[in-house]
Amino acid sequence: TCKGCNVCVDVCPDGALRTIRQSDEVVESLRRSWAFWEALPETDDRYIKIASMEEGIGVLSSLLLKKANYQSLVGGDGACMGCGEKTVLHLVTSTVHGLVLPKVQERVARIDALIQGLGDKARGLLASDVELDQLETDDSEAVRLPLDRAKQDEVERIVTMIKELRHLRWLYTEGPSGHGRAALGFTNSTGCSSVWASTYPYNPYPFPWVNHLFQDAPSVALGIFEGHMRKMADSFVTVRRAELELTGDYDPARHEAEFADFDWHQFNDDEFALCPPIIAVGGDGAMMDIGFQNLSRLMAAGKPLRVVVLDTQVYSNTGGQACTSGYTGQVSDMAMFGRGQHGKTETRKELSLIALAHRNVYVVQSTQATASHLIGGVLRGLRSKRPAVFLLHSPCPPEHGIADDASARSSRMAVESRAFPVLEFDPDGGPALADCLSLDGNPALEDPWPSYSLSYLDDEGKEQSMELPLTTADWAAAEGRFKKHFRPAKDGDELVLFHEYVAMSAEEREGCKPFIYHVDREQRLSRVEVSVELVQLAEDRLRFWDQLREMAGLQVSSGARGDIEAELEQDFEQRIAALRQEYEGKLAELRDTLPKVVAHRMAEGLLSTGDGSQTVDEVLRKALGTKGLEPINLVGLNGEATFGAPAAAATGAAPAAAPTPAEGAATEPEAATATAVEEAAPETDDDDDFAVEAHIDSARCTSCNECTNLNNKMFAYNDQKQAYVKDPSAGTFQQLVKAAEACPVGIIHPGTPL
């Protein structure tokens, strides 16, 4: 069912895939290979490098290596070549399967154990009253066993429980479909994802799904959820009842009264994780415009429903009309480019912020280009007992004006240019907004835009490169929907690089024109003028980025910064004044006492040596080493070394490291001062010896992009396209650790925390 979009070829870092012309022989060969692959056993767990599925730690994309996960979405659909919707949906369904299927296997094993245990118990009860010498037999091969009434009732109850468990086991493993219980269910709003999935008999969703009116998917999901959770509650009661029976704790009167009110609110974590999620799926119109009220209702309801929003920024299914999620300047139906108007005039509606404003919703905004972020966010969102909204960037080749193989590239540039920052909001993350919102996964968190290296050939044909920020205009220039906002720059114009122009005031911009560099297929460099609408779009994107950074605690607002600065200044002045006062008081005390003390010590030194041939310094050293003398510890008087360690102080060794005579180094005074200096210095060297720098065993790098996607300032490729740590200080230690966790070949060493 390959459509020849070439996305797989584009994203494969090793160039292992290539396109060939289709022929009958090729198709036959592919079919044979496919049949062989299907006949192979399931992928062994040792190839799935995920340390914690629940926490989303490890090489998360490796879960797609399991056939059962990969085939959570199959071919035969009618989506356009390279449709971004299908890729992100596939990642979501694979993640759900990866999380739920192992839980089902565990549950089936538990049910088997209960059936076995209850059977043994019933058999034991049956024989419990037997006196072997009084066994009654007859000619029909039957044996009559005596059993009191209470035990008969118990055996009957156990038999009923075993029947219920067997039925439950059948539902999990076979069920009416013969494939066992589904891992999830969709309610699908009418839109591309319902249309391309309706290609009977090649339905790509191998799980229950329902398509309803454009705006209704969240409301239908709410209704299905209630019925679904009722059934799940019944199945958990069956298991709980059997467990109580097996341990001998089952009290029908008490427990059946509790089970009558048992619903999903009382599920424990294991039971909750076993519930196949009900996911409402829809595009921009269904979730952000006409169906927005239904989505808001779902979010406000607080029930653990899941929502996937396929964010194509346009009404793709109906021919590309403008949508509130579209970008300023974006050209589409009903937002045309003409004399009076240059594309969409409004700013983009940020559904992530609206979902966040409901304050009880797990929100993940992500893309196919940041697959680890997407899968990790979905895994954590599925664990939440609150609603979870997954807002996923979905490149639409025909409406975005990009090539069929460009989905992943387009998503990557949308993240890097801040057109579509990724984020994760966990309402249970802590009391402050910043505790809940994470912007991890975006490159160069501290900067307006990350930088990239633009390679080109100069006039003499020599390869050159320059570092430039990847701006909103650079992203837009790669998409046909913004094409009318660019034109070749004129030589005589006052041209200013786009990012510099965006940073200028209105007065400074006077007479200037913004431009970006463009490299053509022959790698020749040219300058392209950018429209004023895209400057407005960039301003909007940077404002959104700043707002996110502020909410995530990475940036302080200018108002708050002023207040904090004033507060700190006041505190600083008070501390300085107190220190000055203390210093002057101690100085005065020192002035008063020091001459007397020094004179006293010199006298003692002279008396103890007595030959008059020594210098004052030598006398002082001997005096300091004299047994029984009280040491003079002047540390703290003026912040310098003790009087007892002149050499150490003079050489700049750490004051605290220099031993005073009282610390036991004083029996050999000359040696003591010298040793103090020598011993004090290596301490910091020792610390340095233990520090390990972050590094990568580059020779084993498979160029998978995981680390460079995480932070391309911290990680970069060398000439052999193998990763190395370019600048460990260009990100956080947490990012180093995350990259190490995500590296499929485990060659990133985060080193000692910086």
Ligand code: SF4
């Ligand atoms: S990504 Fe595109 S080219 Fe590659 S196998 Fe799938 S449909 Fe075919």
Ligand code: SF4
């Ligand atoms: S129009 Fe766009 S969103 Fe719809 S199927 Fe085609 S590529 Fe996918």
Ligand code: SF4
């Ligand atoms: S170092 Fe690891 S994560 Fe980074 S590109 Fe190489 S293989 Fe991928």
